[in-house]
Amino acid sequence: MEILYTAHATASGGGREDGHSKTDDGKLDVKLSTPREMGGSGGDGTNPEQLFATGYSACFLGAMRAAARKTKLELPKEATVSADVGFGKRDDGEGFGLKVILTASAPGIDTETLKDVMDRAHIICPYSHATRGNIEVELRQA
Incomplete structure (x- = not known):
């Protein structure tokens, strides 16, 4: 397969629970939290x-x-x-x-x-x- 584009992102901290993820170009930079339904904090981050x-x-x-x-x-x-x-x-x-x-x-x-x-x-x-x-x-x- 010829690769036309590669996205690069890194997750840090607690991963899906109170973690953080961002792309290398800074276009996506999100706080992560686990929904209450999954036993998490239900914080204000995405998942x-x-x-x-x-x-x-x-x-x-x-x-x-x-x-x-x-x-x-x-x-x-x-x-x-x-x-x-x-x-x-x-x-x-x-x-x-x-x-x-x-x-x-x-x-x-x-x-x-x-x-x-x-x-x-x-x-x-x-x-x-x-x-x-x-x-x-x-x-x-x-």
Whole structure:
């Protein structure tokens, strides 16, 4: 695989619990805290699941636009993708896992066409490719 871009980030402190993470270029610099639901302090920082949801939703929307263009369809500027990233105990009892629900909205695009675009985007999107077979990902239309 030819690498076109590499992001660099470093986490420090307590990691997800009262830690800190930032990119080497300073464009992202966040305080981390664990939600109360996960046994944490519920502090005012973000968490890895929120960061993953932000990245996956943005990447998937870009993949949807690319998939639509391949079929000569232009998604409206108002199109959105929301990502719900669930964190829980794995069924094997060995650790934790994630489950993702991606919900897309594209005003003016019928449900069947939107489903087709989402299915194509799920092949194109590098987040979908990385998670395939590892994380349950459900695609929904709003």
